[in-house]
Amino acid sequence: MANYIIKRLLLLIPVLLGVSIIVFSLTRITGNPAAGYINEKMTPSQIEMVYEKYHFNDPVLDQYGYWLKGIVQLDWGWSKTAAMPVTDAIAYYFPATLELTLISISLAIFVGIYLGIASSVRRNKPFDHATRVISLVGVSLPVFWLALILQFVFYYYFGLLPSGGRASNTYYLAQTLPDITGLLLVDSLLIGNLGLFKDVLWHLIMPAVTLSFGTIAIVTRIMRNSMLEVLSLDYIKTARAKGLNERSIIWKHARKNAMIPTTTVIGLSFGGLLGGAVLTESIFSWPGLGRWSATSIKLFDYNSVLGFCLMVAVIYVVINLAVDVMYAYLDPRVRLE
């Protein structure tokens, strides 16, 4: 197992190098890479210094070398949007996104698996049809539109949920927001402020539902199909024949094996989730990586956009590695070598 993980981590190096080549080429293909560091108030000698400092006069291969060295040493350039270095900006915006995506992915996993199992058991009954319609709509809905419609219904029409932000303005104004782990749900519990906890939770509902809706749909669909496949296997017949109650057949015997293809899909759909975060965070004014990168796009701030992409690539690759490792736990037939 340990060998496998080490081998996979080593295999990540060429992939990440490839990603870095793509991102680097993107910075150099069009326009002047120095544009982000130069403004009209600079004298020619100052501009010359910028060129010297960032090696823009050197051959492209050397430039890549310097650039890669910078990436490895966590020097990802300057983010105009956040007015701080890109790595600092990522560290600053990361907790908000982490909180949102963690809640969304858990929502997607639990709801998706439950709906998938429940509809496979009630195959071709009204519940099954309803679930299939919902999952079809879920994969066809534009995330940003769903967000706006939810705002219309739950904020404007019913007035149930706040329209955006991580917490009510009063907490921001009074500057009483705790900053221990950066995850407000955890922090509010750590300082024992239940009112804040409820407030944060209330703010999380709409963005989390928006972000997870598509993933719920995908997980439900896959879980339903693999449950149907598993339920027709011999060992389920055996379990029924020996008189095991239906409940434990479905939730213990069948579910565990049906989880295997679902796990892959969850890993892969994490990418869609991170992409959706850009749209969801902008609409719900969620102060995370997604909104930061969306703002950077509007301000033509390449360093930030590409830094965000690099960060997402690393997260995505690592998560899919984790999923592969989890395989061995879920399916003992899989031998990691």
Place this chain on the structure above:
Amino acid sequence: MAEDKIDKSQKKTNDLQAPASPAPSFDFDPDALMRELAPRIREFKNSISLFRENITALLGLSFVIFIILLAVFAPMISPPTSADPMYIPRDFKAPKPPGADGHILGTGNWGTDMLYGIVWGARTSISISLFVVLTGVLIGLVVGSIAGFYGGKIDNLMMRITDIFLSLPALILAMAIASILERNLENMMLAIVIVWWPSYARLIRAQVLSIKENTYVEAARAIGVKKNRILFKHIIPNSISPLIVAATMDIGSVVLVAAGLSYIGFGVSTGSAEWGRMVSDGQAWFLSTVYWEGREYTASWVVLFPGLAILIFTMGFSLLGDALRDILDPRMRR
């Protein structure tokens, strides 16, 4: 069943006629052609009848036909008022509710006619998705079949390249590419194509790998058929149906990604007939109160209709793709 019987009887008459009139090989012989095509026609009729029985397939098809009709008859439904049909006619006033002043779906930001945007947006969406999917399929087909058929170093290199592309989420990579290019529709399509082809390449490669182990390919090789002919005549036609299914479903997904990109600000300029852009333009007025003929309205139509159009488009193609999978894959239906 009735169709089957007719087919069989036709085949019999063909068989009877064939020896009576032996045609020279260079002459066009409709009977021989019919005889050769008969099983294919039967297969096609069978597929059609399977399709007819499938309610969701029909629903998907009707969505798709609806959108295509909108696109085809766009100049008749909403005649363009300027040289550039992408420019939505506008009166630079606050949005009006649906039905007001001859605007069936109301007006949006700067008083743009919503119906015009939706109708011409259908054209935009169809051209974006067809371009992206067809180009992607073409690149994927070339790369995937070469990698799968020839194997070895070429295969390894090509698959590592697709690995790199697939290690980035589609929307975010497209965002990165689009962010450094000039912001217009062509560059947005280019960005999506760059993101899209690797998955087709993977799909075709996997198909080719499994198909080339079949006995009929071995047989072709044994009788000395050239490598290229084996690839083009025997392997690719047999490995293409999952690609068709994936491509059909992706026509919808491409529109989702494109709408997302133009929502953030890539692609077409503001006020253009593109659904994602229309949602983002409409957001300026979404949920604000507008007045028309002394009555108060909450502007929800500015966002509602373009989003619904995206939903119908994507759902139509995803349903159609589902149905195609059931029909094209004989193992799934018999």
